[in-house]
Amino acid sequence: METNSVLSAGRTLGVIGAGVMGTTLIKGLVAASLVTRRQVWATARTAETCARVAEELGITAEQDYSEIAEASGIILVCCKPAQIAAICDKLKHANIRPDTLLISILAGVTTERLHSLLPGIWIRALPNTPCAVGEGMTVVCAGPGATQDHLSLAQRIFASVGRSLIVEEHYCNAVTALSGSGPAYMYLVMEALADAGVRVGLRRDLALTLAAQTMLGAAKMVQETGRHPASLRDDVTTPAGCTIGGLLMLEDGKIRSVLARAVEEATRIVEHLGKPAKH
Numbered sequence: 439m440e441t442n443s444v445l446s447a448g449r450t451l452g453v454i455g456a457g458v459m460g461t462t463l464i465k466g467l468v469a470a471s472l473v474t475r476r477q478v479w480a481t482a483r484t485a486e487t488c489a490r491v492a493e494e495l496g497i498t499a500e501q502d503y504s505e506i507a508e509a510s511g512i513i514l515v516c517c518k519p520a521q522i523a524a525i526c527d528k529l530k531h532a533n534i535r536p537d538t539l540l541i542s543i544l545a546g547v548t549t550e551r552l553h554s555l556l557p558g559i560w561i562r563a564l565p566n567t568p569c570a571v572g573e574g575m576t577v578v579c580a581g582p583g584a585t586q587d588h589l590s591l592a593q594r595i596f597a598s599v600g601r602s603l604i605v606e607e608h609y610c611n612a613v614t615a616l617s618g619s620g621p622a623y624m625y626l627v628m629e630a631l632a633d634a635g636v637r638v639g640l641r642r643d644l645a646l647t648l649a650a651q652t653m654l655g656a657a658k659m660v661q662e663t664g665r666h667p668a669s670l671r672d673d674v675t676t677p678a679g680c681t682i683g684g685l686l687m688l689e690d691g692k693i694r695s696v697l698a699r700a701v702e703e704a705t706r707i708v709e710h711l712g713k714p715a716k717h
């Protein structure tokens with residue numbers, strides 16, 4: 439067994455829903471040596487996805503996981519929220535052990551609901567798509583039965599694909615709306631800045647490179663200096679210069695309240711995502 443391993447001897451890690459997020463997590467875990475390929479199994483809805491994932495990742499991937507699930511020390515549930523009831527039902531008949539750590543990344547599905555569908559040790563995690571390039575932001579929170587050790591284990595799993603923090607569950611919808619949806623907001627801003635560059639005469643590819651690297655650099659400045667963004671902004675804003683002119687135009691366009699309203703709306707929507715469908 440690897441010294442870095444998140445698994446105890448003889449146990450495996452299962453991923454239910456080997457889609458975008460599920461496969462990203464498997465790649466991160468293997469690259470960080472938290473698991474070996476032989477310790478991982480995955481499943482998906484279709485035989486096609488299972489075959490592709492088995493081929494691409496070199497792991498066991500099967501539609502029927504009722505037998506392989508039994509040895510799992512950790513199961514990551516990465517399907518869509520609408521499938522959770524059916525999956526928990528299947529897991530109930532899969533003889534998983536009482537100490538198996540169940541981690542759900544489903545937007546909007548509370549640990550209370552997860553526990554009611556399948557009693558067990560549940561942790562809820564909220565990752566985002568930049569996990570695919572090792573720059574994800576994942577927040578984890580404890581459900582019924584989860585201890586600090588379980589939380590630390592979950593944090594290690596998601597730290598393999600970026601940063602990971604522990605929060606209380608009542609923040610989850612707000613977190614989903616900010617860092618879960620956040621990459622989409624940033625892409626929109628980058629695209630708009632690239633358009634702006636084209637408007638003032640730059641080639642599109644050059645404009646997009648400038649916008650993306652500038653966003654990356656600004657983010658690193660906030661993280662690495664620990665300074666407030668307003669103070670860093672002051673460094674760029676020389677008296678009577680061009681930056682203050684640009685900033686005032688952004689303020690005229692109500693950029694602050696537009697961003698705040700976007701996150702507010704996404705928070706409102708996510709509250710309904712994980713609820714059972716009404717018939």
Ligand SMILES: NC(=O)c1ccc[n+]([C@@H]2O[C@H](COP(=O)([O-])OP(=O)(O)OC[C@H]3O[C@@H](n4cnc5c(N)ncnc54)[C@H](OP(=O)(O)O)[C@@H]3O)[C@@H](O)[C@H]2O)c1
Nearest residue numbers: 455456457458459482483484487516517518519544545565
């Ligand atoms: N995308 C994001 O930005 C993001 C960020 C954070 C969290 N999340 C959460 O992550 C979850 C997955 O998102 P995703 O973007 O990775 O979705 P995705 O690419 O559509 O992957 C979903 C996977 O679930 C499989 N699946 C469907 N029904 C199943 C079943 N009954 N049993 C087993 N597997 C089943 C699908 O199999 P097939 O391929 O065969 O259909 C697919 O591989 C969602 O709940 C979402 O809330 C997403």
